Amino acid sequence: MPLILIVWSVTVKPVRLAILGLGTVGGGTLKLLQENAAEIARRTGRDIQITHVGTRRPRPDLNLEGIAQSDDLLSIVRQDNVDIVIEVIGGMQLAHDVMLEAIRHGKHVITANKALLAEHGNELFKEAEKHHVQIAFEAAVAGGIPIIKVMREGLAANKIEWLAGIINGTGNFILTEMRDKGRPFADVLTEAQELGYAEADPTFDVEGIDAAHKLTLLASIAFGIPLQFEKVYTEGISKLTAQDVGYAEELGYRIKHLGIARRLPNGIELRVHPTLIPKERLIANVNGVKNAVMVQSNPVGETLYYGAGAGAGATASAVVADVLDLVRFISTQNTPDYVPHLAFQPNALADTPVLAADQMTTAYYLRLDAEDHPGVLAEVTSILSAAGINIDAVLQKPAHDQGRVPVVLLTQPVLEANMNKAITQIEQLPAIKAPVVRIRLEALNSQ
Ligand code: HSE
Numbered sequence: 001m002p003l004i005l006i007v008w009s010v011t012v013k014p015v016r017l018a019i020l021g022l023g024t025v026g027g028g029t030l031k032l033l034q035e036n037a038a039e040i041a042r043r044t045g046r047d048i049q050i051t052h053v054g055t056r057r058p059r060p061d062l063n064l065e066g067i068a069q070s071d072d073l074l075s076i077v078r079q080d081n082v083d084i085v086i087e088v089i090g091g092m093q094l095a096h097d098v099m100l101e102a103i104r105h106g107k108h109v110i111t112a113n114k115a116l117l118a119e120h121g122n123e124l125f126k127e128a129e130k131h132h133v134q135i136a137f138e139a140a141v142a143g144g145i146p147i148i149k150v151m152r153e154g155l156a157a158n159k160i161e162w163l164a165g166i167i168n169g170t171g172n173f174i175l176t177e178m179r180d181k182g183r184p185f186a187d188v189l190t191e192a193q194e195l196g197y198a199e200a201d202p203t204f205d206v207e208g209i210d211a212a213h214k215l216t217l218l219a220s221i222a223f224g225i226p227l228q229f230e231k232v233y234t235e236g237i238s239k240l241t242a243q244d245v246g247y248a249e250e251l252g253y254r255i256k257h258l259g260i261a262r263r264l265p266n267g268i269e270l271r272v273h274p275t276l277i278p279k280e281r282l283i284a285n286v287n288g289v290k291n292a293v294m295v296q297s298n299p300v301g302e303t304l305y306y307g308a309g310a311g312a313g314a315t316a317s318a319v320v321a322d323v324l325d326l327v328r329f330i331s332t333q334n335t336p337d338y339v340p341h342l343a344f345q346p347n348a349l350a351d352t353p354v355l356a357a358d359q360m361t362t363a364y365y366l367r368l369d370a371e372d373h374p375g376v377l378a379e380v381t382s383i384l385s386a387a388g389i390n391i392d393a394v395l396q397k398p399a400h401d402q403g404r405v406p407v408v409l410l411t412q413p414v415l416e417a418n419m420n421k422a423i424t425q426i427e428q429l430p431a432i433k434a435p436v437v438r439i440r441l442e443a444l445n446s447q
Contacts, residue, residue, distance in 0.1 A: 014047035015327045018082045018107075020054035020073050020098060021089035022062065024196050025112050025139065028312030029086060029319045030062055040320070044327040052076045054089070077102035084326050086319060087111040088139075090200065096120055103127050103135075108330070110322045112139035112315055115204075118213035118229040121220075125341045134329060135341050136322035141214040142167050142291040144314030145307040146321060151221045151295065152343035158297035160222040162262035164275075164444055167214040169289035169309040170198045170205035171237050171257040176287040179245050179254075185238070197289050197310045207236035208257065208272040215259035218293070219270055223263055223352065224344030228270070231354040235273035244367060244437060247408045248276050251393055253365070254284040255439065267355040276365050276410075276441040282306075283444065294444060358417035363392070363441040368407045368426065369434035372399040376431040377407065383429075387422040389414045404433055410441060 017033075019026050033040065033048060041047055053064060054073040070076055077085050077098055085102040087109060089095055095116050102109050103124065111117065117124070117137055128135050138148045142165065151160065166172050170192040177188040189206065192198045204210040212232040220227050237257050248255050253276035262269040277284045282304055286292040291309030296302050308314035342349065370376045377394075384391060390412035397406045411419075423436050 012046055012331075014049040015044075015330055016049050016051045016081050016083045017086060017323065018052035018054065018076050018079070018084070019050060019086045019088065020076065021087070022053055022055040022057070022059050023088065023090075024312045025088040025315045025319065026053070026055070026086070027059060027062055028316035029088065030064075032313070032316040032320050033323070034063060036320075040324060044324055044331070046327050046331055048323065048327060051081045052079060073098045074101050077107060078105050082107055083330060084108045084110060084323065086323070087113060088319070092116060092119075096124075099124060099135075100127060103131050103133055106131055106133060108134045108136070108326045110136045110139075110319055110326065112137070112319060114140040114210070114213040114217060118216040118227055121217070121227045121341075125346070128341065129346055134326060136326060137217065138322050139315045139318035141217050142293060142305075143169070143307070143309040143311065144317045145291055145293065145305045145309065146318065147218065147293050147305050148221060149321070150303075150305060151218070155295065155297055155300065155303070156343070158300050160263070160295060160297040162260065163218060163222055163293060163295045164258050164260045164283070164442065165215070165218065165293035166256055166283065166286050166291050167218075167259050167293065167309065168205050168208075168211040168257060169291055170202070171208075171211065172286065172291070172309075173197065173289045174206070175237060175240070175245075175255065175257060178242065179249075180287075182242070192289070195289070196312070203236075206238045208234040209236075211257065211259045211272045215261055215270060215272055218259070219261035219268065220342045222261060222295070223268060223350065224342065224348065225268065225350050225352055225354075227342075228354050231270055233271040233273070233357040233360065237274055240274055240439075241437075243406070244365070244439060247367065247395060247406075248365060248439075249279075251276075251365075251395060251408070251410060252279050253277060253441065254279050256284060256286075258442070260442065263352075264355070264361075267353040267359070269355050269360045271357075271360060271440075274439050276439055277444055281444050358415075358420060360416045361413050362416065363413045363443070364409075364411045364419060365439040365441050366409045366411070366423070367437040368409070368432055370405055370407050371431040371433065372403045372405045373431070376429075379429055379431065380407070380409075380426055383422050383425045384409075384411070387414075387418045389418065389422060
């Protein structure tokens with residue numbers, strides 16, 4: 001039989017996007033797609049067309065020519081001329097409903113919404129798998145740092161042991177300004193809000209909730225576990241004092257607000273808290289609104305990623321990188337799960353337990369408000385010694401008001417449950433006049 005070749009010309013259709021939300025991130029994304037359209041098409045081999053924007057407020061500064069505008073987001077995601085929905089409205093309920101509707105209409109979704117994914121991602125990913133669509137969320141963690149892609153793809157051959165990140169720019173900005181310029185907390189927070197870095201509810205930044213959302217996503221990608229936001233131990237920076245920042249400096253440490261995820265033989269630690277880290281570590285020198293994530297993995301060892309964690313350009317960079325990935329995915333359609341949402345095959349997620357807070361192991365900075373008389377330090381150290389807690393350094397300052405002295409102790413790593421017991425006993429000593437201030441300490445070395 002003769003081979004008949006039928007040749008026809010195929011016009012490759014553009015991939016069509018709807019951007020929901022034209023605030024800092026949505027506006028930045030639209031601009032970036034327009035300004036870099038030629039370069040992006042060179043990378044994807046395909047044109048990208050923004051067909052819809054979902055917005056309530058006018059943005060005369062943006063070029064919206066030929067783009068349908070509406071505030072009916074649910075109707076936008078049902079349109080046939082939309083392949084990818086970019087959800088950058090933020091918030092919870094509406095974003096959730098819109099994303100679910102988009103998925104159910106067979107649209108891929110890109111989101112920067114860490115709160116929504118950390119709290120409802122498991123359910124949304126399941127729905128996406130059912131409908132053979134992708135949810136991409138590079139912009140949800142550390143803004144412009146491509147940390148999701150790094151762990152999902154670049155480090156895919158490695159077993160990740162731990163990661164530690166400065167993943168909230170507002171918190172880092174506040175700590176930096178307080179330390180360098182002695183500025184008051186509230187003043188710095190207002191500036192971060194004006195710069196567009198802070199969350200709508202700034203307690204999410206200062207109480208560690210935003211970092212806990214991001215850590216939840218990072219840990220799932222690092223270890224292949226379901227999202228478990230509710231199990232993250234979370235402590236913010238609002239109770240940190242200039243006094244402790246100063247003592248930490250004297251001892252050679254800097255206090256950073258870290259998100260830490262660590263794989264141990266008996267489970268996984270997920271924690272967000274102020275942390276003393278040795279001044280000479282690169283990550284200790286990440287200042288202002290910048291973010292950084294350190295990843296310790298085997299066999300590559302320690303790697304560090306640094307960059308802008310928020311702002312229009314940085315976040316748009318991450319959103320548009322996800323657009324490129326999805327355009328390539330749509331163009332090839334090789335397999336619906338080519339790179340799964342959490343980087344592990346959905347049926348291969350592990351049920352490794354997340355450890356309770358008192359099962360975490362970390363070193364400590366302790367500050368005691370003690371009466372200044374002989375034997376007080378001996379009483380404290382004998383409690384620590386009985387609990388098997390090894391002391392690394394002691395700093396005692398001259399007596400201040402009413403003959404009381406601040407005593408600072410640094411310890412070796414200890415099980416949190418043991419430290420809790422020791423602190424309870426120390427606080428019961430008559431010579432100890434106030435609750436013990438405790439800040440965790442991490443050497444962040446390769447061990
Ligand atoms: N509020 C966040 C921050 C914005 O300060 O890092 C980026 O997620």
